[in-house]
Amino acid sequence: MPHSLLLRDVRPMAGARADILIRDGRIEAIGTGLSAAGVDAVDGAGAIAIPGLVEAHTHLDKTLLGMPWYRNEVGPRLIDKIDNERAAKKTLGIDPHRQSMRQAVLSVSKGSTHIRSHVDVDTESGVGSIEGVMATRDALRGVIDIELVAFPQSGMLIRPGTVELMDRALALGAEVVGGIDPAGMDRDPKGHVDTVFELAERHGKPVDIHVHELGELGGFSMELIIERTRALGMQGKVTVSHAFCLGMDDKAYVARLVEQLAEAGVHIMTTGSASRPVPVVKQLRDAGVVVCAGTDGMRDTWGPYGNADMLERAMLVGLRNNLRRDDEVEIALDVCTHGGAKVMALEGYGLEVGCHGDLVLVGGETLTDAVVTRAPRHLVVKGGRVVARDGVALVEAP
């Protein structure tokens, strides 16, 4: 159902005032004094226009949004959080479809037009979470694009039966093969990474692996991932999420790793975590590595933070990377827009003629102003259709 829309008096990327004409879902023209008979027109009143924000890493299936307050008393270890969550899914009744609808609709209201969501696959809930989020993906078609990563949160080789479930999730339609801490979780880095890439080969799908492992251990996992990316010719189709090891002290080793990532076309996802070592965004980009960002889990059993606002995420990435100059803060915004689009290989993404009519009108004087104030989202447009206005999505969540 293609939509047409004329946005009058907006400032594309905070530049000169112009009109943007979207016809049948695509940007047909950007210029001054545009008109189009029979096309709805909106007065942008000089608002900044940016392409749709890209939420490139979250966990739609596990938010507690809209549920009674969860008092977090979870232990400090990673395994405490994973075990607690697997149990809480049943005791709290975290319904993957309902909860993913709530978070996805919140994302719409904040100006995201695309989401890559890791979705749990494990031997307790099987592919139930995948099915729940796929139902959300279908329900919100035309409002926000959702891509699923089949994600073995509780480990793969250490929990027999999980590989088969991953296979099933991918056959059902999950678009990306996930993985997690090859050494730290499965205790078998070679086995874990081999399994992930075998699944990717069999299904012809890209890879996005969580690597929380620190220092040289994380570096080794990255090396294994890079080697397989090269061997299978999967350049541009593999992402490492978090990659905390790239924040390690041994800067010479990090530099060598970054060089290999660039050569192998392996992308990096960062949340700009304030409490962990993090990849240095400017170093990665300068080396030619694509960097995207995401909210990660929000208001879940892991922690209470997060609001699905990718403009706020740009601010947090900026703060974490000490990006102070305007041109630097604009890099953080680029990570949360074009960076995510490159990682998700989105066709026709951008604020150019011919691109999909996916964009956001935001307040603020400049792009940096919009990021640091997390300026109001006046209008969110998806394929030429207005999907949110003044911070409120025009679709409802259960």
Add this chain to the structure above:
Amino acid sequence: MPHSLLLRDVRPMAGARADILIRDGRIEAIGTGLSAAGVDAVDGAGAIAIPGLVEAHTHLDKTLLGMPWYRNEVGPRLIDKIDNERAAKKTLGIDPHRQSMRQAVLSVSKGSTHIRSHVDVDTESGVGSIEGVMATRDALRGVIDIELVAFPQSGMLIRPGTVELMDRALALGAEVVGGIDPAGMDRDPKGHVDTVFELAERHGKPVDIHVHELGELGGFSMELIIERTRALGMQGKVTVSHAFCLGMDDKAYVARLVEQLAEAGVHIMTTGSASRPVPVVKQLRDAGVVVCAGTDGMRDTWGPYGNADMLERAMLVGLRNNLRRDDEVEIALDVCTHGGAKVMALEGYGLEVGCHGDLVLVGGETLTDAVVTRAPRHLVVKGGRVVARDGVALVEAP
């Protein structure tokens, strides 16, 4: 001018619903079914009541709030930023009174009832900034309490004439003696710290020194400060702001420093900086060190970030310190309320009978919810007087 106010149906610290009666500026009673003839009553509708937020470290004189957008193209070194700012004060016309009014009124709207502001003293602007912020302090009396730290931003011993200006600023009424990077800025750690403490002794005023110096260099500066605090019997009257060195790798040395800070009653201020090493809040508090927090500079020539929201600061401190459990996030809120009150030695601070009627009604289900969502400020009350409502201050800034 004492004010009286009856707040009906609020939840003090997110606990059971109660009324709070403020009479003649002080909390007279907290209980259910309170009434008071002739006293204005407000229906809190179950909102959470917390004591006024305490902004314990900012720079009111240098924000660019309300001025044309400043495109930041400043160099990467500390000295680049300091020199750039000293020049920009003239070229941009950063009026200390006007700008401090703007930021202080923003603080009021966000629920802060007390501010400690470092205010530049240097040989180019003399005590002009001090006078400007003092005018703001006077103009906003009864709306928000402002305490001034005479702050030698550009160095003290390396810029002859500055010590005399510091002396004059303190004689004029600045309440606290400031300092900055004894080694890194003045290149004479003993000389700098001696001068700061001589000024403190002469004027009978407390001390708050910026220490950005990293690792062992910062540790040495801290030791010099601790030694003088003990020698002069100034326990409880000295604060080190930032103290990035407490985030250093040598945890055994940090533990010894923390022990000495606790013994000497030296307080620590943190912004929860995402890009620098930071003091560990829980470690400090467990050792008995008082920790407060602040916004630091906001929207100034140093960088575009910041919004004077101390509830957001609690979130940032929580994120930086990986505080995930509810009891942990509540620590971050305590740092931004009682922590600041202890550092500023505020008499009668708190949400108890007998305390000043300085409080905020905020949204949210729980304290953690209020912090992580930076819940709306429904009402800000200072000495029983309503000074902001629904996020809007009832006083105006120029």
